[in-house]
Amino acid sequence: MVIKMEDFEPKIVGFLCNWCSYAGADLAGTSRIQYPPNVRVIKVMCSGSVDSVYILRALLEGADGVFIGGCHPGDCHYLDGNYKARRKAVLMNSILDTLGLEKERIWIRWVSASEGQKFADTIKEMTEAIKKLGPNPIAKYWNI
């Protein structure tokens, strides 16, 4: 099955923190702000709790992108979870760089509970960026 580029609808797995980004996504919904349905949301208690294995499993199983949403720096419900998420992202980027894998498929963004519009805009922006990148090449590997 060959998917034509213009028909390609990326699958994005989104990990949203309970306190900010998930509430932000909720606000986007209740405010009836339209955003691409490409993101599949998984609620987590904190962006800092998103272990590398969540991200890598999504990508290795064929997701085209992974989105991590957390509170703005300084606003973490658990004080420093998002600062730790930030360090984890830096480490993940370094490892993916060394391995020559596409770190562009992983987005981490700060979205507060009041930023429904920002959430919708960010998902739109990410969906378009992943569409440009094309399908995740890892998806076709059955031997990993």
Added chain:
Amino acid sequence: MTDKILKVKNGDTVTSVNNFLKDLLKSKKIQALLVMQEVPSKAISFPVLISDSDKLNSNVFAPVLPVSTASIISKITKIDSSSGPIGVVIRACQIRALVELVKLNQANIDNIIIIGVDCLGTFPVNVYSDFPEKESPTDFILNTSKKNIDANKYLRTACQNCKVPIPSNADIVIGLFGLDPKKELLIQINSEKGQKLLEGINLEAVKDTKNREKALKDILLEKNQNRSDFIKEFGKIKGIDALAKFFDKCINCHNCMKVCPICYCKECLFDSSIFNLEANKYIGKAEKKGLFKMPNDSLLFHTTRMNHMVVSCIGCGLCEQACPSDITLMEIITPIGENAQKIFDYSPGSDIEEKIPMVIYKEDEYQEVGEK
């Protein structure tokens, strides 16, 4: 604290050090000693915990590292520390691992006296037990320190590219770089603990340290060169094609994780039932691509493990040694470790007070992350 010289009798380096350690044990200042000793079959040396000086028949220079000595010390001290001090004779890489384990709250060295040994490198277990040269592996490796013999053909990859074979954070160092180990060894005293332990032990004063300083400089230069050449060569394993090929032989035994001193989790996520699915889910996975290899998730395991341990990776190479499929893991772990540690400006195992990068943060760092 002045450094001392241990005179080697009859050119027998191993026995002279053994007698020195016997004296330490007899002095009763240490309750027990953890040291490499040959098993009765002589096939290999293992760390043994010895309390009776008559039973001590150690070989601290045996060029083999079957298991992580640091993990053993973690095992001994994790529940509580012993009532009396334990002396541990340990290689440079294993001290680094021990320092990381202390930082990870997995070992307690309050009652441990670290006796570091200058490391000439180690051979893979099978090379050690079936050593092809006429001499014993220990004699062979000791000779490389004075004659110009290239031991690299036998050394483990990790040892060829070792960052620092000279012990740091040790209370006492048994030094052989820059000395003739058939004649004398350096006993360097680095701490109060070490000083106290050596009181009353008969040692000579050091005369000249120029030779050693030069030898240390040379060995660090050589190893650094090896390491950067190695990283240059294998940093090229890039892209999913190359990675899939690299890990093709992985049988998902998780040995690399089990022997790793840094992988300390009581139960690894990958050994848990989280990856056990219902039959129909397996079929569902097959249907997604039409087929998939079983056991699966080997690349997920390796890439996740890298994320979890690589900042603290001290480069002992036990992962590679334990691989039954002979996957040359260090070719990937070394460049990844180097790059990740550079980003956080962190050198694992060097400073016991320095926090591990993944547990600390600064408010105003990496501000580009999360914004674009």
